[in-house]
Amino acid sequence: xxxxxxxxxxxxxxxxxxxxxxxxxxxxxxxxxxxxxxxxxxxxxxxxxxxxxxxxxxxxxxxxxxxxxxxxxxxxxxxxxxxxxxxxxxxxxxxxxxxxxxxxxxxxxxxxxxxxxxxxxxxxxxxxxxxxxxxxxxxxxxxxxxxxxxxxxxxxxxxxxxxxxxxxxxxxxxxxxxxxxxxxxxxxxxxxxxxxxxxxxxxxxxxxxxxxxxxxxxxxxxxxxxxxxxxxxxxxxxxxxxxxxxxxxxxxxxxxxxxxxxxxxxxxxxxxxxxxxxxxxxxxxxxxxxxxxxxxxxxxxxxxxxxxxxxxxxxxxxxxxxxxxxxxxxxxxxxxx
Amino acid sequence: xxxxxxxxxxxxxxxxxxxxxxxxxxxxxxxxxxxxxxxxxxxxxxxxxxxxxxxxxxxxxxxxxxxxxxxxxxxxxxxxxxxxxxxxxxxxxxxxxxxxxxxxxxxxxxxxxxxxxxxxxxxxxxxxxxxxxxxxxxxxxxxxxxxxxxxxxxxxxxxxxxxxxxxxxxxxxxxxxxxxxxxxxxxxxxxxxxxxxxxxxxxxxxxxxxxxxxxxxxxxxxxxxxxxxxxxxxxxxxxxxxxxxxxxxxxxxxxxxxxxxxxxxxxxxxxxxxxxxxxxxxxxxxxxxxxxxxxxxxxxxxxxxxxxxxxxxxxxxxxxxxxxxxxxxxxxxxxxxxxxxxxxxxxxxxxxxxxxxxxxxxxxxxxxxxxxxxxxxxxxxxxxxxxx
Numbered sequence: 001x002x003x004x005x006x007x008x009x010x011x012x013x014x015x016x017x018x019x020x021x022x023x024x025x026x027x028x029x030x031x032x033x034x035x036x037x038x039x040x041x042x043x044x045x046x047x048x049x050x051x052x053x054x055x056x057x058x059x060x061x062x063x064x065x066x067x068x069x070x071x072x073x074x075x076x077x078x079x080x081x082x083x084x085x086x087x088x089x090x091x092x093x094x095x096x097x098x099x100x101x102x103x104x105x106x107x108x109x110x111x112x113x114x115x116x117x118x119x120x121x122x123x124x125x126x127x128x129x130x131x132x133x134x135x136x137x138x139x140x141x142x143x144x145x146x147x148x149x150x151x152x153x154x155x156x157x158x159x160x161x162x163x164x165x166x167x168x169x170x171x172x173x174x175x176x177x178x179x180x181x182x183x184x185x186x187x188x189x190x191x192x193x194x195x196x197x198x199x200x201x202x203x204x205x206x207x208x209x210x211x212x213x214x215x216x217x218x219x220x221x222x223x224x225x226x227x228x229x230x231x232x233x234x235x236x237x238x239x240x241x242x243x244x245x246x247x248x249x250x251x252x253x254x255x256x257x258x259x260x261x262x263x264x265x266x267x268x269x270x271x272x273x274x275x276x277x278x279x280x281x282x283x284x285x286x287x288x289x290x291x292x293x294x295x296x297x298x299x300x301x302x303x304x305x306x307x308x309x310x311x312x313x314x315x316x317x318x319x320x321x322x323x324x325x326x327x328x329x330x331x332x333x334x335x336x337x
Numbered sequence: 338x339x340x341x342x343x344x345x346x347x348x349x350x351x352x353x354x355x356x357x358x359x360x361x362x363x364x365x366x367x368x369x370x371x372x373x374x375x376x377x378x379x380x381x382x383x384x385x386x387x388x389x390x391x392x393x394x395x396x397x398x399x400x401x402x403x404x405x406x407x408x409x410x411x412x413x414x415x416x417x418x419x420x421x422x423x424x425x426x427x428x429x430x431x432x433x434x435x436x437x438x439x440x441x442x443x444x445x446x447x448x449x450x451x452x453x454x455x456x457x458x459x460x461x462x463x464x465x466x467x468x469x470x471x472x473x474x475x476x477x478x479x480x481x482x483x484x485x486x487x488x489x490x491x492x493x494x495x496x497x498x499x500x501x502x503x504x505x506x507x508x509x510x511x512x513x514x515x516x517x518x519x520x521x522x523x524x525x526x527x528x529x530x531x532x533x534x535x536x537x538x539x540x541x542x543x544x545x546x547x548x549x550x551x552x553x554x555x556x557x558x559x560x561x562x563x564x565x566x567x568x569x570x571x572x573x574x575x576x577x578x579x580x581x582x583x584x585x586x587x588x589x590x591x592x593x594x595x596x597x598x599x600x601x602x603x604x605x606x607x608x609x610x611x612x613x614x615x616x617x618x619x620x621x622x623x624x625x626x627x628x629x630x631x632x633x634x635x636x637x638x639x640x641x642x643x644x645x646x647x648x649x650x651x652x653x654x655x656x657x658x659x660x661x662x663x664x665x666x667x668x669x670x671x672x673x674x675x676x677x678x679x680x681x682x683x684x685x686x687x688x689x690x691x692x693x694x695x696x697x698x699x700x701x702x703x704x705x706x707x708x709x710x711x712x713x714x715x716x717x718x719x720x721x722x723x724x725x
Contacts, residue, residue, distance in 0.1 A: 058662075
C-alpha cells in the first residue's frame, strides 16, 4: 500500500511539472468534417517532410470549428479552422467581439454532393425541382401548400420510375445537410409561387427522408441493402464506391470532377480554411502549413488531394487564393456581404 | 381414494412442464446471445484479419541526384503508382542521412500502395487494367507479396491506408489510463475507506452514498461536458491531451472504484478488526495493516474492471478533443493524443475502402486487450480470494 501511494504521488508530481513546461510549436486545427480528410492529409505530409511537429486536427463540424476559433486569441484557442461553407457574418462579428480581428481566408477547392443509388438500378436523371418535391414537408398542389402527398417517384413525374421515395441523408448538424438545403431545397423553391419567392428548406418527417447520421459510410452501406433508396453524401464517397453506386445526374449534369469544378453541376460547394493571423508569432509553423496546403502539389488538378476527392478550382482562382494566403490578407466584413 | 393422488400428480406434471419451459426459454436466451457474439466475432475476424497483412513489392530504387529533389523519379514509371507515397517521400531524407546511397541503384522490398494491397487481397481496388497487369506480373515473379503488417503496430494514423497504424492510439490509451489510475485509485480507495471504516451513519453520509451510486449510472458523455467546463475552460488544461482525457475518465471511474472497494472492505469480517483493536491498534493501524491488505484483491479487481470500462469509452473524449488525427506516436502527457476506440471511430468514417479492414483490425486489438484485462481481474479474484 505504501508503495502504491508513493508511486501515485510521484506520478502526480511528474504530471504537474510536465504541465508547466508545455510549449506550443504544434499547429492546432479544428473544423469541418468534409475538409478533415484533406487537412489531415496535408498535416501528415507536413509532419513527415518538415521539421515541425504534425499539426493536431479535430473534426468538429464547420460551425463547431468556427465557434472554437472565435473564442479568442491565445494558447487555448485553435490557429486554423476548416469550413465547408464561408464564415457567416454573425460568426465574423463574434470573432471580432472576442478580439479575433485578423483572419485570412483560404479557398481550397470544391466538393460536390451526390444524389446516388445502388448500381443495381438504372441511372436516373432528376431535376432539383423533383428532388425538392420528393423531400419537402409541404408542397404546392393546385396552388395551395399541403402536406407532401407523394409516395412514389412516378407520382411526381411520369418519366421517373415507379419506386417508393426513400432517401438517406445527413442530420441537421452536418455541413452537407446545410449545403443540400441551400443548393437544392432553397434553389428549387425560390421560383415557386406558392412559397412567396422565399426559399423553403423544411424536409418531410413522415419517413420518406431517413436521417442516417454523420457517417457517410453508413449511408453507402444502407444503399447496398435497400436498392430502392437514394442517398445524399459527399462526392468522394461516390467515387470511392463506384463499383456499387451510381450517381444521378442533376438538371442533366452528371456528377463528375470536371462538372463540379466548372460549376456546371449544381450541387457543389466551396471549401475553406481560416487562419488566425494574430497567432503568427507564437505558432510559426502555421503559415508553413497554410502555404503547403495551398501549393500546386496539393490542390491542383495534378495534386494529391484530388486523389482523395477534392475537386480542384480553376487555375486562376487557385492562384488568387494562394496569393491571398501568402500575403496574409485580412478578411473584411465587407467581403462577406 | 385415488382421486386426490391423480390431482396431485397432474399438478406435479404441470409444474414440471413449467420448469422445463423456463429452462428452455433461458437456454434459448443464452443461445441467442451466444449466436450474436459468434456472428460479431466472425464478421470482425473476416474483415479485420487482412489488416494484419500488408502488400510489399520489390522494385529497383534509383538513388540519383534527381530523386533527392523529386522522389517520384527514384522508381521506374510503370511501378510508380504501385509504390506507397509514404515510402517515396522519405527518400530525400534517407539520402541526406546516408550520403553513400547517392548514385547507387538497389533492388528493394518497399511498401506497396494501399490499392495494390486491396487488389492482392481480392478486394475492390481503383487500379487501372494496365496497373493490375503489372501487379499480376510482379506477383508471378514472386516480387509482390503479402507480409505481416508491422506498420500497423508501429505507426500512428495516416491518410494512406498502407501507413495507418494503431501505435499512436495505443500509446495515448496507456498514458490516458495512467492518469486515470493515478487520480481515481487513491481518491476512490480513500473515499471508500472513510465511508466504510470511519464515517458515522447519518443523513450526510447516506446522501453521499446515494449520490455515488447515482454517479455510476450517469451517461458518460456528461462527464465529458464536465471535463470540458472544469478542466479545460476553468483550469486551462491543454485540450486533446492524455491529462485532460485521463482526468475526465477518472471522474467516470471513481464511482466504480468506490463501490467495489466498499464491497471488498465490507467482506472483511469484523472479527479481524475486533482482534486488532483487542491488541491495542488504533483505528488507522487496523485499516492500514489489516483491513486494507485483506481487501486488496477485491479492490484491484474492481479497479481493473473500472479501467477496462474507461478504456472502451469514446463519448466523453470527443468532447475534450481526443478524437483527433495523430500520426506521430507521442510519449508525453501534455501532447495531443488519441485513444484506441477513438481511432476506430475515426477510421470508420474514412471514405477509402481500405480503412474497413483497419477499422475491424483495430476492433480486434481493442477486444484482445479488454479480454486480457478482464481475464486478469478474474484470475486475481480466483487466486487471492479468501473465504471466511
